Amino acid sequence: MNALSQNKIKQIRCLQQKKCRDEHDLFVVEGEKMVAEVLMTASEHVEFCVSTADFYSEYAKGVEWYQCDEETLKRCSSLKTPNKVIAVVRKMAFPDTRTSFLLALDEVQDPGNMGTIMRLADWFGVKKIICSRTTVDVYNPKVIQASMGAFLRVQVEYTDLKPYFQKTQLPVFGALLEGENIYKTTVQPEGILLMGNEGNGISEELRSFISHPVSIPKRGGAESLNVSIATGILLSEFFRNA
Amino acid sequence: MNALSQNKIKQIRCLQQKKCRDEHDLFVVEGEKMVAEVLMTASEHVEFCVSTADFYSEYAKGVEWYQCDEETLKRCSSLKTPNKVIAVVRKMAFPDTRTSFLLALDEVQDPGNMGTIMRLADWFGVKKIICSRTTVDVYNPKVIQASMGAFLRVQVEYTDLKPYFQKTQLPVFGALLEGENIYKTTVQPEGILLMGNEGNGISEELRSFISHPVSIPKRGGAESLNVSIATGILLSEFFRNA
Known part of the structure; x- marks a missing residue:
């Protein structure tokens, strides 16, 4: 795990804005359960993850990973009660499903x-x-x-x-x-x-x-x-x- | 209309806590629509109201009313986007309805x-x-x-x-x-x-x-x-x- 740079913090915070999400084609997923699900089903879309030390997923292998303290994670989070882990994820294109x-x-x-x-x-x-x-x-x-x-x-x-x-x-x-x-x-x-x-x-x-x-x-x-x-x-x- | 005292501001803010609501048997209702409804159907339970100048209800007659600026109302409010009016309301006892x-x-x-x-x-x-x-x-x-x-x-x-x-x-x-x-x-x-x-x-x-x-x-x-x-x-x- 690497330490989280000021630039990465800025990037995550920027993604709270639609304009920034549209420009970079990225968005943020927060929380152990949902990040675990993203890692399990779509890890190729994960740009990088940030967590306090105690998050672990067997699907995290090969994913760029940063560590920080709770205070820093709170600064990155858009939620009142921040979670232990944040993933920055590339927007996914769905195949256009024909549906009735x-x-x-x-x-x-x-x-x-x-x-x-x-x-x-x-x-x-x-x-x-x-x-x-x-x-x-x-x-x-x-x-x-x-x-x-x-x-x-x-x-x-x-x-x-x-x-x-x-x-x-x-x-x-x-x-x-x-x-x-x-x-x-x-x-x-x-x-x-x-x-x-x-x-x-x-x-x-x-x-x-x-x-x-x-x-x-x-x-x-x-x-x-x-x-x-x-x-x-x-x-x-x-x-x-x- | 009277000016809102620091004491009243404190009282309203205190009512964000359950302990305070229980102690005083009061709670807070925010927003034009809901305050209007309370005034219309249960004005006898309204202790007092606070609003920026431009709120008016025909049912407000006889209700203790205070005026303040937007900044002060924001300080009283528990909401991110505060409304134009806040009512402090006495808890209501319901007749115990028998229902199947x-x-x-x-x-x-x-x-x-x-x-x-x-x-x-x-x-x-x-x-x-x-x-x-x-x-x-x-x-x-x-x-x-x-x-x-x-x-x-x-x-x-x-x-x-x-x-x-x-x-x-x-x-x-x-x-x-x-x-x-x-x-x-x-x-x-x-x-x-x-x-x-x-x-x-x-x-x-x-x-x-x-x-x-x-x-x-x-x-x-x-x-x-x-x-x-x-x-x-x-x-x-x-x-x-x-």
Whole structure:
């Protein structure tokens, strides 16, 4: 193991910014469990790792490795409670999987929601998520953290959703408060499930592309559901009979 | 409006700590929307409010009100992005609603999860949540924030779950990875749905009380689901035919 230089610290900290991630095609993965998973399944993408002394993975062989004290790791970390290990990872290109069911996100802003939605997609076996360019960056450290490794398995693509929907042959299910009761709609995992922004839902511009507006009936006093929760409940409906 | 004294600032900041909240029976609500809701539905519980000049609610009449600049409000706030208004609110006693369906939480730790679960309960009309004493405090500012006002409608009670389960006559549904496929189980909103800790699930001690272990079948690569997401999907199953 080598000592961590000031330059490397700068590099890691810089990767908290999207601009820097885009420029270098790198991102940061934190935490023993997730770094171990990256080393196990994609070590060829790992540029280097930094850890306090006590991290060990049998898959770390051949990986450039630096050691530092807790204080320094804390300086590198974007998390409030930093982990014992940080990996700097090269962005992965996914082979474009053709799939008959995918998720579309229109301006989801909260990194926690985005990561949780990726984890959900990963759970249900949804292979691809397409996002408006205004959706939070998949390589944001908080997204990576909340995804619990889903970034290794779920393809996330940023695009202009309007032309995408203009071209698609797939039915578009859109989560709208005034949509049809999802419990009374028979749905199969075929098509696109479109979810909207935390505050404003699906943008006006995209609503016209929704062929099947759906909603989760409300029984109590809450005004709305969190977008990741609504995505979970709707995905569950798509897959419950699949 | 009066100017905000140093003492009041101290009092608000102190309420970020559970010990202080318990001692004074007070908690803090932040944000225009939620403070407006508290003023509208429970203004008699509002001790005082603090805002920058531009907050107005027609329900604020008769409420002790202080004004301060953004910098000071930021000092009072527990949030990264502070809001324009903070209310200090007296804890509310709920009449003990008898209900045939309730949620039980065993050591849920993350305030965001706790608040989201309360919001979910509120959406589905679940009136009561019982929590192990090790579950995060319902009056934690981040719980209140994530609950989106559910704390006004959902009763949350802390108790020793073991004796509670020993006494109850209700069936206990427990979320376990090895439980029965929830999609193949006919469930009605009658009984207790028990959810466990983020990392460890339901504690050994309580597992024996589960009469109906249930699970959400996994189809993809994720190892687990977030506890609030799992709660959402399971609640949806309980209420989809109700």
